[in-house]
Amino acid sequence: MEPIEYENASEEVRALYDEIKAARGVPDVNNIWKYLAHHPATARDVWEGLKQVMGPGELAPEVKELIYVAVSIANRCEYCVNTHSTAALKKGATPGMLNEMLAIVGMASKTNALAVGYQVPLDK
Amino acid sequence: MEPIEYENASEEVRALYDEIKAARGVPDVNNIWKYLAHHPATARDVWEGLKQVMGPGELAPEVKELIYVAVSIANRCEYCVNTHSTAALKKGATPGMLNEMLAIVGMASKTNALAVGYQVPLDK
Amino acid sequence: MEPIEYENASEEVRALYDEIKAARGVPDVNNIWKYLAHHPATARDVWEGLKQVMGPGELAPEVKELIYVAVSIANRCEYCVNTHSTAALKKGATPGMLNEMLAIVGMASKTNALAVGYQVPLDK
Amino acid sequence: MEPIEYENASEEVRALYDEIKAARGVPDVNNIWKYLAHHPATARDVWEGLKQVMGPGELAPEVKELIYVAVSIANRCEYCVNTHSTAALKKGATPGMLNEMLAIVGMASKTNALAVGYQVPLDK
Amino acid sequence: MEPIEYENASEEVRALYDEIKAARGVPDVNNIWKYLAHHPATARDVWEGLKQVMGPGELAPEVKELIYVAVSIANRCEYCVNTHSTAALKKGATPGMLNEMLAIVGMASKTNALAVGYQVPLDK
Amino acid sequence: MEPIEYENASEEVRALYDEIKAARGVPDVNNIWKYLAHHPATARDVWEGLKQVMGPGELAPEVKELIYVAVSIANRCEYCVNTHSTAALKKGATPGMLNEMLAIVGMASKTNALAVGYQVPLDK
Numbered sequence: 001m002e003p004i005e006y007e008n009a010s011e012e013v014r015a016l017y018d019e020i021k022a023a024r025g026v027p028d029v030n031n032i033w034k035y036l037a038h039h040p041a042t043a044r045d046v047w048e049g050l051k052q053v054m055g056p057g058e059l060a061p062e063v064k065e066l067i068y069v070a071v072s073i074a075n076r077c078e079y080c081v082n083t084h085s086t087a088a089l090k091k092g093a094t095p096g097m098l099n100e101m102l103a104i105v106g107m108a109s110k111t112n113a114l115a116v117g118y119q120v121p122l123d124k
Numbered sequence: 125m126e127p128i129e130y131e132n133a134s135e136e137v138r139a140l141y142d143e144i145k146a147a148r149g150v151p152d153v154n155n156i157w158k159y160l161a162h163h164p165a166t167a168r169d170v171w172e173g174l175k176q177v178m179g180p181g182e183l184a185p186e187v188k189e190l191i192y193v194a195v196s197i198a199n200r201c202e203y204c205v206n207t208h209s210t211a212a213l214k215k216g217a218t219p220g221m222l223n224e225m226l227a228i229v230g231m232a233s234k235t236n237a238l239a240v241g242y243q244v245p246l247d248k
Numbered sequence: 249m250e251p252i253e254y255e256n257a258s259e260e261v262r263a264l265y266d267e268i269k270a271a272r273g274v275p276d277v278n279n280i281w282k283y284l285a286h287h288p289a290t291a292r293d294v295w296e297g298l299k300q301v302m303g304p305g306e307l308a309p310e311v312k313e314l315i316y317v318a319v320s321i322a323n324r325c326e327y328c329v330n331t332h333s334t335a336a337l338k339k340g341a342t343p344g345m346l347n348e349m350l351a352i353v354g355m356a357s358k359t360n361a362l363a364v365g366y367q368v369p370l371d372k
Numbered sequence: 373m374e375p376i377e378y379e380n381a382s383e384e385v386r387a388l389y390d391e392i393k394a395a396r397g398v399p400d401v402n403n404i405w406k407y408l409a410h411h412p413a414t415a416r417d418v419w420e421g422l423k424q425v426m427g428p429g430e431l432a433p434e435v436k437e438l439i440y441v442a443v444s445i446a447n448r449c450e451y452c453v454n455t456h457s458t459a460a461l462k463k464g465a466t467p468g469m470l471n472e473m474l475a476i477v478g479m480a481s482k483t484n485a486l487a488v489g490y491q492v493p494l495d496k
Numbered sequence: 497m498e499p500i501e502y503e504n505a506s507e508e509v510r511a512l513y514d515e516i517k518a519a520r521g522v523p524d525v526n527n528i529w530k531y532l533a534h535h536p537a538t539a540r541d542v543w544e545g546l547k548q549v550m551g552p553g554e555l556a557p558e559v560k561e562l563i564y565v566a567v568s569i570a571n572r573c574e575y576c577v578n579t580h581s582t583a584a585l586k587k588g589a590t591p592g593m594l595n596e597m598l599a600i601v602g603m604a605s606k607t608n609a610l611a612v613g614y615q616v617p618l619d620k
Numbered sequence: 621m622e623p624i625e626y627e628n629a630s631e632e633v634r635a636l637y638d639e640i641k642a643a644r645g646v647p648d649v650n651n652i653w654k655y656l657a658h659h660p661a662t663a664r665d666v667w668e669g670l671k672q673v674m675g676p677g678e679l680a681p682e683v684k685e686l687i688y689v690a691v692s693i694a695n696r697c698e699y700c701v702n703t704h705s706t707a708a709l710k711k712g713a714t715p716g717m718l719n720e721m722l723a724i725v726g727m728a729s730k731t732n733a734l735a736v737g738y739q740v741p742l743d744k
Contacts, residue, residue, distance in 0.1 A: 348425075
């Protein structure tokens with residue numbers, strides 16, 4: 001499937017692109033939207049979900065992005081690691097925080113594997 | 125393999141158990157240590173790594189634990205999700221933060237899969 | 249390891265290539281076969297398995313390919329997502345079906361993560 | 373976190389439970405909802421998403437559930453494999469279809485691993 | 497789906513059970529076979545595959561089992577970790593080898609995550 | 621994040637690079653180290669861990685590398701599959717061993733998925 005650019009997009013998709021561009025102050029939407037545009041319902045659903053999940057809450061915005069990157073690493077999504085690392089830095093994460101997050105991802109991946117390998121039962 | 129209790133542990137392992145109990149102020153170590161004890165070098169290495177990675181840094185302790193849980197969910201380690209969720213709450217994470225973290229893990233897992241499925245290329 | 253082209257292949261591998269080309273009506277086999285050719289037993293085993301699993305059954309051929317793609321996304325095999333998406337369309341899947349399948353993969357990945365994160369016990 | 377039963381649920385969550393029970397014609401909601409209820413926004417979001425994704429489309433309802441199960445297997449969510457296998461049978465999937473789907477999941481997992489292991493490049 | 501015991505199995509499945517019991521010198525087959533029996537073609541295919549892959553080759557039998565366990569840990573199959581750990585010990589792996597294998601799985605899981613997280617490009 | 625070359629590295633990182641180059645007899649370190657260098661504590665920790673885990677033990681060096689590759693395939697780390705396949709061959713693994721390991725990874729991935737899909741309970 002090919003990416004759908006603004007000029008070839010339906011009214012519904014253009015409205016979404018406009019909304020994303022306005023919310024983020026960017027001249028064009030990221031590639032992910034140009035592919036999700038093949039299924040406008042999914043594209044809209046992802047956008048509404050992201051706004052809610054990544055919006056104001058008890059966790060700071062940069063922390064939310066760091067968690068997003070950590071999960072994307074564990075889930076092996078190169079595209080997502082790339083875009084959300086950039087987003088984390090934009091939202092105020094420091095390189096130091098990014099490195100610490102990566103160290104945690106490495107450490108957790110190790111102990112996750114060891115706990116499964118040794119078949120450790122839950123603590124009471 | 126069976127868990128190695130204090131009374132059956134080697135000197136080396138007992139020293140580690142004592143160190144962990146003292147550092148955490150707990151009467152007994154968690155199950156994971158009683159299994160890692162089968163390979164003292166790994167047990168020691170995990171403990172040294174955890175102290176360094178989860179110790180003071182730019183990220184708050186409860187944030188570090190939330191990232192640990194998020195990765196453990198993505199890596200499907202039930203034991204690790206269980207113990208590090210408890211640790212997160214102990215270190216100051218609120219239930220609200222835990223729920224927000226879980227919402228991010230869900231959202232990221234969805235977009236991770238979609239980005240891979242649509243074979244989205246990196247943005248320039 | 250380098251791909252093994254027809255001209256450099258053993259008799260056994262050539263026979264397999266010929267069989268695949270005839271069955272699929274294609275002038276050359278896909279890359280995967282040129283790598284599996286390093287272990288003829290595995291190459292043969294995969295081909296026999298594919299014929300049986302993807303052959304006539306209770307599920308329609310395009311549905312089988314959609315399931316194959318869905319699993320390949322979840323298992324993060326870019327090559328497999330690519331080839332089996334193409335195969336699905338060839339066997340009669342519509343772009344609409346592909347988009348619906350992708351939406352399910354996204355949704356399932358989200359609820360899979362949430363069920364693990366909340367440590368939901370089995371329903372009675 | 374403990375499951376939230378109807379009698380202890382907020383108005384918002386009760387309304388959701390009622391909606392799910394009515395839509396599915398069941399006397400009680402599944403465990404997953406009683407845990408998602410800790411974050412009503414996520415619970416609502418998952419319900420709306422499921423209705424849309426699993427509702428009428430180009431793919432038959434039982435096919436949608438089979439894809440859901442296949443992804444849940446690949447993503448290692450025991451709870452999800454369990455509930456969606458049941459749902460698939462309820463919606464008309466035959467045991468034969470379930471077995472064929474499982475054979476595809478096994479086959480795809482094997483070739484996914486082999487393609488990654490042999491580092492097979494995309495076909496032109 | 498329920499396990500299919502010998503007394504309720506078809507001729508075809510009984511023949512397979514008999515073959516496995518004879519080859520392994522055990523009074524009953526493991527649970528996995530009693531579930532695969534729902535799809536005799538898959539059960540047969542798995543048995544033939546196992547015989548070939550785990551049979552004599554350049555790698556020692558206990559090494560083959562250790563690799564099997566390592567992959568099963570990474571793939572999060574509790575059942576498989578359990579049965580193949582036992583098989584490894586039976587075939588001559590020492591507890592020391594098992595512990596070393598586990599240490600490698602932990603280490604690899606850590607560096608796997610770090611390489612993905614830092615988006616490390618292939619070396620030339 | 622960009623790779624950190626020797627000329628731009630801190631004293632601490634240069635010492636690590638020198639140590640790795642000497643131990644391996646190579647003119648330059650692999651890319652992974654140039655990225656880990658952003659967090660010297662992690663880089664050092666990985667190096668010490670690798671030396672211990674991959675050093676002399678009950679498993680032969682080439683077997684250790686084969687297990688490393690197998691796990692890296694299951695964990696979907698293209699970079700790691702690439703470098704550790706090369707390392708395995710350097711340490712004495714034959715192409716035949718590599719192919720056998722890959723066949724095991726494929727087979728295990730298939731049965732791992734089937735065991736999860738059929739929800740097989742542990743054998744007594």
